[in-house]
Amino acid sequence: MNLDFQPLGDTAIRVSFGNEISKEINQAIRLFTNGLSQNPIYGVIEWIPTYASLTIFYNPALIAYKEMLNKLIEIKDHIKETNLPSAKIYEIPTYYGGETGPDLAYVAKYNNLTEDEVISIHTGTDYLIYMIGFVPGFPYLGGMSNKIATPRQEKPRTRIPAGSVGIAGEQTGIYPLETPGGWQIIGITPLKLYDQTKERPILLSVGHYLRFVSVSYHEYLEIKKAVENGNYQVKTYKKEEGMDYVFN
Template sequence: MSHRILDAGDAALTIEFGNVIDPALLAAVNALDAAILRLQHGGGLPGVIESMPTFRSLTVFFDPLVTDRDTLLPALQPLIDAVEHCTPTDGRHWQLPVCYEGEAAPDLAEVTSTLGIDAAEVVALHSGTEYLVYMLGFLPGFPFMGDLAERLHLPRRSQPRVRVPAGSVAIATGLTAIYPWESPGGWHLLGRCPVPLFDARRASPSLLAAGDKVRFVPVSADEYRALEAGLRRGEIDPMQWCVADASSASEAAA
């Protein structure tokens, strides 16, 4: 796997592994991100502030008064070389409830009409796929997930909404996502998930992380309302929808 180094001003550089959305590129990005964090925890890479992963690249931010590109690149190169042949690691597995009914699914009828398939098939296709979380972005905790069933591929809406309700489950192009907050948005809304994806009070505020896998479980409107109320009152732990993590999956395989 090749890579290239791109300057991003005088206080950042980007390591780019490719130009497509692909699990192999995600594996390289996540492995490099983890390697940099480990080295920082050990006292290495002085001047590095943080790293920001995307689908296919990692941007490293640094203090130009402490280090510079010429100093940083030789320290990063062994880490880059080590991850170019890495294999994807198994993140956590989630089964998140989604209501595909009524006001929770404002675009479902339009999607079925555009695609020429009925609502039941749209729901079956969307909930019948296990999605890989490629990255978080746009909003805190917003997961970009792929790969959506090809039958459901649609461009973004021609007229974005000013307000998309928090928890909305949406599709666009070959991706699906969940809006953690109310915000503008141009994706097609198929349902709504009651599980909060971001909580600043948690040790890890974002519920999902790049490398996790997500499957959606259809629930009725009544079930959605009950789950939403229980979560709001603190009676339900959001982690209950994490059905396996990397360590437990490894133990089960052994």
């Protein structure tokens, strides 16, 4: 895989891995970020992965562009052939339908399905987290079945509650904060995808997966109470998907 290194102003370098959205490119980005974590570069502030690129921000008063570029190339060369670290699967308990999933019936009707069939399809996939953006903690997911693909709302709502699970086109996602939005809302999770009171405020991580699990309204309320009390442990599982990559 050929990587392209380009300066982004005088405080960042963007590494391009390709020009398409794919699991393979996402995994290559994970490999590179793993290399950054294992080989810290003095002066690096943070890095932000997207669908097909990785932007590394640095302090030019601490490290010059050329030195920074050489360090990144060293990391690339160091991981020419390596196994991808195991990804996690986050379990996302979700209450479907009702007042908190007002568009479930529409999604079912649009796709000539029953509501139970929509739920079964939606919970039957492990969704790859490609990137986090839009608002803090919002996961851009891949892997939703086109059997439940549904257009956005013609008129966006001015208020979507935090935790709402929605569908827009061939994508599904979770609103981490209360915001306006035009996605078809089919359910809600009691988990907090963004909690500014925590040392690590964003729950999910790029390159890992999430799995929606249908729960009853009673279970939803119990989990919500546990989350609010700070004694709910998010369930995670190990996903085996080792792959070999050669970077050029």
